[in-house]
Amino acid sequence: MKSIIKENLVKEASGAGWMHDFGEYLPFDAVLFDGSDPYEYHNQYAADWAAVCKEALAEVEGGDEVVYFMRSGTSRSPKDTRLYWMGDQLVTYDSMDGLNSAMIGLLNGGVSG
Numbered sequence: 001m002k003s004i005i006k007e008n009l010v011k012e013a014s015g016a017g018w019m020h021d022f023g024e025y026l027p028f029d030a031v032l033f034d035g036s037d038p039y040e041y042h043n044q045y046a047a048d049w050a051a052v053c054k055e056a057l058a059e060v061e062g063g064d065e066v067v068y069f070m071r072s073g074t075s076r077s078p079k080d081t082r083l084y085w086m087g088d089q090l091v092t093y094d095s096m097d098g099l100n101s102a103m104i105g106l107l108n109g110g111v112s113g
Helices: 002-012 038-058 099-111
Strands: 017-019 067-070
Touching: 002 038, 038 067
Parallel strands: 017 067
Antiparallel strands: none
16 A cells, blocks of 8 residues: 555655545455454554555655545544544534534544644
8 A cells, every 4th residue: 555655646646635535444344464353453444544644655755745634543543644524514504414513523623632
C-alpha cells in the first residue's frame, strides 16, 4: 500500500490530497495475512490504515505538503491523520444523521483534541 501511495498517488498522479477513507470497513470474515482474528483486529485496522499513509508520505519528496483526510479512527489516530471529516450528513435538522448529529460530532471532536 505504501508503494501505491508513493508511486501512483503522489508521484504519478501528483495528488496533493485525497480521502483516505474506509479504514472502518474491515469485514469480520476477512482472512488476514498474519492469521489474526479480524474481529479482534477490527478497531486496530483504522489506526494502521492511517499509519500506512503517514509512513508513505514521510518517505516521498513533498509528502509533508499532501493533505489526506479520514473518517475512521481511534483515540490514538490523530497522531497519524492530518484531517478528519464526519461523513455525509443529511441536509436536515435530523438528530440521527443531520445538522444535530454533525454539531455533536464537531463538539466531541473539538473536546477530544
